[in-house]
Amino acid sequence: MIPELLNDQKSYFKTGQTLSITHRKTLLKALLNQLVAREQDITDALYNDFKKPEFESVLTETAIVIQDLKHTIKKLNKWAKPKRVCPALLNFPSSDYLYAEPYGSVLVIAPWNYPYQLAIAPLVGAIAAGNTVVLKPSELTPHTSALISDIIKTVFKPEHVTVVEGGVDTSTKLLEQHWDYIFFTGSVNVGKIVAKAAAVNLTPTTLELGGKNPCIIDDTANIKLAAKRIIWGKFVNAGQTCIAPDYILIHHSKKDAFYKAMKHEVELAYSTTPQQSKDFARIINLKNFERLSKMLTNQNCIIGGQTDADTLYIAPTVIDNPTLDSEVMKDEIFGPILPVISYQNDSKLETIILSYNKPLSLYVFGSNSAKAKQLIQKFSFGGGCINDTIVHFANHRLPFGGVGNSGLGAYHGHYTFDTFSHKKGVVKKANWLDIPVRYAPYNGKLDLVRKVLNWL
Template sequence: MIPELLQSQKNFFKTGDTINVTYRKLVLQQLKMELIKRESDIIEALAKDFKKPAFETVLTETTVVLSDLDLMIKNINKWAKPKRVRPSLLNFPSSDRLYSEPYGQTLIIAPWNYPYQLAITPMVAAIAAGNTVVLKPSELTQNTSALLNNIIKTVFKPEHVSVIEGGVDVSTILLAQRWDYIFFTGSVNVGKIVAKAAAEYLTPTTLELGGKNPCIIDETANIKLTAKRIVWGKFLNAGQTCIAPDYILIHHSKKEDFYKAMKTEIEKAYTSEPKASSDFCRIVNKKNFNRLAKMLDNENCIIGGQTDAETNYISPTLIDEPSLDSEVMKDEIFGPILPVLAYKNKQDIETIISKYEKPLSLYVFSTNTAKARKIIETFSFGGGCINDTVIHFANHRLPFGGVGNSGIGAYHGKLSFDTFSHKKAVVKKGNWLDLPLRYAPYTGKLKKVKKLLKWL
């Protein structure tokens, strides 16, 4: 089935329909209308999958997708048009252009934590750039995956865009095929598997991964506001966000004030019984619940720590001073658990952060602009914020992606279009003049060439 589908997409790409910008814009407009019509279905599917609040679904999923669609539809003619580039004097006379050429057949593997948005946004970019798409949504969010399949079948020809549902076995078959581009969002471990499969055919990839994202709070920070913004950024989606703060590094003089402020802000957001709050998500499945619950064993849960295996509930939790060798400090947490470590000086911060691979995000809370800037410049990370969390994701003018272990490549806004486009360089040489300097024999020309090159 999969090889046959790929062949049909290859044949469709050869027809040139996806190259036609008018066609691209038309199908994106049709997709937008269908997504607007199905918003209540999307909200319902995510609520069934892991009790995601409607507000969070609209804020972090449906609105993001529609905004992305509007951007692509508005700019696709301009972005797809060949760009004139200043020619080199060495090639005089010539005119140079850069063509945005679609790769061809693309595979997009989406994660379960934002199963709608992180499936549709790269797909929209791939379509806008003129590619065919096979979308593999997560098997852990079955309701959303089934809905995506239904929506895509309604809007697109299968030879243009198709959804293939299934588990690891399906992903394995898909990765064994030859693609022109692979876009993967998920864990570091699976990202390595994708990279190995892509290497078989030297297939270009974008890998959106994760990591242990530090959140540094210095002695000058506004603790009340800091706590409010961390509660939102960390416990959004029950902490199942790749750019959520993964652990806190706080100046020792502010730790107790921070705990008091966090307790207040958690209760403001989710009441004193977050389990009963309609605004707090659940963990996506039993496997992830068990993984997170194990992290709480033998730890000092200064706030929260309650669990319910029947509903996959883990409360918003803060752990005081865990060992760096503990389960909660080994890998990315990806849940509503927040370790807090006190520091006394800059060296303490560097020692802890350097223990881990380069993170996807880093956050600094400080009213000392110079100190905050110094931290941002000292450490390598994908992206981040000063005096807030997560919000850098919202600006389509900023690239979103990791570095090193946290990912390869980036997207968002125009960069999404560029990610799915090969930039083809073309020089058109004039025939009315042909300078003899470059041609052999070279005797007596070396000094002239050196002199010419100085002016370039």
């Protein structure tokens, strides 16, 4: 089935029907209408999959996609128009252009943690760029995946966009095919598998992965405000967010005040009984629940620590000074557990942060702007914030993506269109003048050419 589907899409692409800007915008508008009309269905599906609060579903999933679609429709003509660039003097007289052309058949593999937004957002960019798409949503969120499939069927021909549902076997079969581009969002380990499969056919890829994201709180930070913003950024979606703060590095003089502020903010957000709160999501499945529960073993939980396997609940948890070789500090946590490590000098910051691969995000809290900028410039990471967490994701003018182990490539807004477009450079030479110096015979011309090159 999958090879036949890919052949159908390649044949459809060759007809040129995906290339019309007007047709692309018509389909994107139809998709927008469907997504707006079915927003309640989408938030219901997300709740059924892992008890995601409706507010979080709108804020972090449906609203982002709707804004992205509207922005793409508005800007598509400008993005797709050939861009004139300054020509090289050596090519005088000429006009030079950049043409954006679609790659062709694109595979998008979406994750489970934001199963709607991280499926539809890259799809929008791929369609806007003129590609055909096979979208593989996560099997761990069956309600959301089925709804996405139903919506796509109402808007697109299957030879243009198709949703393929299934588990690991399905993903494996998809990766065995020869795609023109692959866009993957997920774990580092699976990202390496995707990269290896893509390398067989030299297929270009975007890999949106993760990492152990540090959050630095220095001795000048506004602790109350930092606690509030960190609580939200860490525990939204029950901590199952690739750009969530993974661990805190706090100046030793601020730790006690921070713990007090954190306890207050957790109770404000989720009450003294977070398990009863309607504003706190659940862990996606038992496998991840058990993985996270092991991280709590023999730890000093200043806040939380309670678990319930029957409902896949893990309380918003703050751990005091875990050792670097403990389970909670080995890899990305991806859950509602926040380790806090105190430091006395900046050398410890550098030692800890550099002991991990380059993270997807980094956060700094402090009133000393020069110090914050120094830290931002000192470490390599995908993107981040000063005095806040995760909000850099919301700006479509900023590219979103990792570096090194945390990812390859970036998207959002115009960057998504660029991701799914090959930039084709074209030189248009004029005929009214033809400078003969470049033509053979070359005798006596080298000195002149060297003088010209040195002058340029």
